[in-house]
Amino acid sequence: MKLLHKVKRHIADNELFDKQSKLLVTVSGGVDSVVMLNVLSELGFNLSIAHCNFKLRGVESDKDENFVRNLAMHMNLPIYVQEFDTEIYARNHKIGIQEAARNLRYAWFFELIDENGLDFINVAHNANDNTETVLFNLSRGAGLEGMRGIVAKNNRVVRPLLSCSREEIMIYADNHGLTFRNDSSNDSVKYSRNRIRHHVIPEMEKINPSLHTTILRNCGVAQKLTNFVEQCMKHEIEKLIVKQTPGCILTIDIGTLMHMENNTLVLYYILREFNYTYSDCQDVISCLKGEPGKIFEADGYKLLKDREYLFLKQLGNEVTIQEYHFTLDNYPDDWPAELKLELIETNNPLDILTPELSVAYVDADRISGSFILRKWQKGDRFKP
Amino acid sequence: MKLLHKVKRHIADNELFDKQSKLLVTVSGGVDSVVMLNVLSELGFNLSIAHCNFKLRGVESDKDENFVRNLAMHMNLPIYVQEFDTEIYARNHKIGIQEAARNLRYAWFFELIDENGLDFINVAHNANDNTETVLFNLSRGAGLEGMRGIVAKNNRVVRPLLSCSREEIMIYADNHGLTFRNDSSNDSVKYSRNRIRHHVIPEMEKINPSLHTTILRNCGVAQKLTNFVEQCMKHEIEKLIVKQTPGCILTIDIGTLMHMENNTLVLYYILREFNYTYSDCQDVISCLKGEPGKIFEADGYKLLKDREYLFLKQLGNEVTIQEYHFTLDNYPDDWPAELKLELIETNNPLDILTPELSVAYVDADRISGSFILRKWQKGDRFKP
Structure with missing residues (x-):
């Protein structure tokens, strides 16, 4: 009952959806998605089920599919099932299996809701997943953006279980006698994530037993902060960018940049999508007063320091002069x-x-x- | 030689000090501070040594003092030594031993540099200390501010070893045949920090072997970002705060607040120093259109929603009307x-x-x- 209440409040607080919404619930058959399905059903929402069979674990994958088909039948809910040639797709697109599976399933989910007049795609991420994401991002150096973690609502993708810990979900499943499938890929594929899950988080929970709640709250503020920073940055960047120069992606006014507070950071927010690091931007700023002609290269781009302007150009496909x-x-x-x-x-x-x-x-x-x-x-x- | 170069560059990049600066080097006798002393000496800076004897580990504390006195004598450097009654100070001020020791030593360091015409206090924090601080802050929920980690230069306190990992420091000590003292308090006192040091960080280093460098780079950006956010917040907050009302700490204009983008976040930046949480601020924002008279209490303060204004008042010592x-x-x-x-x-x-x-x-x-x-x-x- 506690989890039910928590989910209800999370849905309201984050304005995920309302009683009129038509929800697509993505169910793998694992404990998270089975609990999500049951909770949303108990709360009286209008539900349809989607299940993906990625054909990655042979007979196990087919058993998962059957399990979810049975669940839908017993709950008397419409179900959509799709099989994917994940390995072929990954090979063709030269990407990893995990990324391939993600691309395939989200493309299909969006198709499904468009074709069937549904409103939101429900995904079963929980508070532990969020903590793992934050720590994973931190270890790779993802900055403020990485500290946002997983968002409760991203366009038409919603996460009703995000405020619940894995433990709370297990207890709910146990109390309600729910059966679910164990995902055998969980332990082998996501190597780094599992390291964080099994070794890092238990230690940090000894320092703060409410780790997941603490981090979730932090993520909320980080999300708002990112919006705020982007809004402020937009104003600053507008002051710097001058009218387009032919052959240039961007033309930046040096005089304005030189006298701007926090200019390295603002320049970094302009140039980071062109593969420049913060340290590159420090170099650029320190050369603003110097002779023109200096060129700063990043992967695929070059930035030319001229007299009055910085010109950003694409490398490689340069036009003849x-x-x-x-x-x-x-x-x-x-x-x-x-x-x-x-x-x-x-x-x-x-x-x-x-x-x-x-x-x-x-x-x-x-x-x-x-x-x-x-x-x-x-x-x-x-x-x- | 690699470490020497790294420290030299770190000093230059962060404009810590120059050859004319008179440096106070704080030396506990542990490997970090002994290496810091040697590196700064090799780089040819003008040095004096400061050593604190906190009298917390009996004869060990006195042996540390003798060790550092000998070091100073051999290097022919002026040394200042001070003994502290740390336990009495902690008891009198009702604070922990660690906090007491920190308060006592920094008060003395600042006295020392003022009285002796010195410029900067050198402290031996390294990149691992920084990572530990970030992870410790993260586990306690310290937000963007916590992600700044340890700063290289804070007023007159500078950290020349901040870009070096503990491993690099150990290797330098070994290569140069330096002797140092082991701090026996290290393993017992700082419980949470040691959990992070010995259990969390080694696991995260398996995910990213350059963890310390990555996090240090992130901290640099977080520091700049904090400055940027504060500068932008100042502008936003100025729009909200109206002329002082007697008996109020702050008077906030509701009309302006209601129509401001990111208003919850801005309100949070105003009220967080008065113990209001982000969630409190969400409650306030959602009541702005409602009837006047609603009161939001936080530890020691109350916020009254009137018709046009929010009035923040101190609880307890309220004046008679x-x-x-x-x-x-x-x-x-x-x-x-x-x-x-x-x-x-x-x-x-x-x-x-x-x-x-x-x-x-x-x-x-x-x-x-x-x-x-x-x-x-x-x-x-x-x-x-």
Whole structure:
């Protein structure tokens, strides 16, 4: 009864769904999903079952399928079952079996709810899964994003058991005489996760017996904090990004960046999706005042420090150096510069020569045809 | 040689100090502090030694002191030694031994550098200590702040060994034939820390052998992120806090709060130092549209939801309801309201009565003496 109450409150607190919602309950046959199915049924929700047969454990996989089919029959619930060629898919897409199984099942779940007018996909992650995810992310260095753990509601995927510990789920199954299937893949496939589950977490629970609840609460705040940071970052980033330059993914204003508080962090939030590390961004920031021309490479990208701007470009498929032909009356449509050509008629050329850094004077009598604008290339010389 | 280079770079990257700095090196006699002393000496810095004798381990404590005195003599460095009555201090201040020792030594270190014209206090925390701190904070639920770990430079306290693992430090000691003392308190006193050190971390290192470096990098970003969040929060909080109300610690504008993005999080950043949890703040936010009068209590504080404002007050030492006596010409010095009294002379009183919510008309002929301004109390009635 305690678990029932906990789930009910979790559903309300996180606004997962309501009594009108049509729920797809994904049931593997393991204790978590069997308890989820029973709890949602006891709470009187409108349910359909989905079961995936990944054909990865031979006859065991088929026994799981039969178990879930029987469960659906006894509970008088509609059931959808799908078989997958997980190994072939993994091989074809050059990904691991776990990732293949995840891609396949979520693609199918979304298809199912779209085709059958259902609202939410219920997945049986619990508080222990969340703690494992946080510790796993921490050990790999996933930062604030990793500290968010598993979210209770992500678009149309919901997790009604997320606030319950594995122990509470086992006790519920026991008290209600529920039968379930043991997933034999659990112990072998998820090597790192099992290390965390069986060795790390029990020790940390000795320090804090309410570890899962504590971490779950932290994750909630980390989720809100991530939103807040992203919202603030958006404002900061908008100040930095200037109008698009042809051939560039991003153009960043150096002057603004130099005078911005927390500029390394903001730059990192811009560049991290292009494989730059925080340390790379520290290097960039420390070179802002230096000579132009410096290039910072990351996997697949390069960042050029010019005079006023940082230009981010893709590596590899670089376009041949673009040329823009222009005359006094004719600029091309994609004219990228603020450069303008002006004809000054005079009998005393030397009189009009006022020295300015952004102006060059050329004798119109000595040239013909069109001008060409292109980037500086090795060997080019210019004496103002 | 590798460690020497690592420390040198860490000092430069984090701008800990330079060749002109006068460093106080705190040496317990354990391997970390002995290696720190040797590395800083090899790097040619200007050093003085400080050693605390906490008198907690009888003859062992005195042997440590002698060891460090000898070390200083051989290295020809000035040394400061202080004995503490740690147990008496702990008893008098009703705090634990560890906290007492920390308070005592830092108070003395700061005294030392002030009195002797020194610049920085060098403490021998390493990358493993940092990982332990992060995991300890995580298990207790310390949020983003806890993920910052140990900082390389905090005001005048610096940690030159922070980027080095315990293993690297041991190898350096071994290669340089350094002798050091084993701290026997290490295994018994810090119970939770040792659980993390001996059981949790070794398992996590099997998942990521560069665990300490990974976590150290994460901590760096978490430190910057905390700064960024605090800076953004400051802006948001400024929008919410309105002018002080007598008897209140804080007055928060409900209208602004209701329409603010991430309002629960912002409210949490305001109220967390007054013992409110994130969940308390969720409750407050969900009641903003409701009737006034609701009170939310946290340890030592209460938050009153009024019509336009949230008032935060201290519990316990509540003042008796304050009264302000005023007349036409005389307002008290601490006059809290924008209320003003004005005498209008007229022969046709009904002509001047323009209905306005913020104005009340009273017949001057029918009153005498001073007015009293006070909060609404049960039983008060007013018909405009």
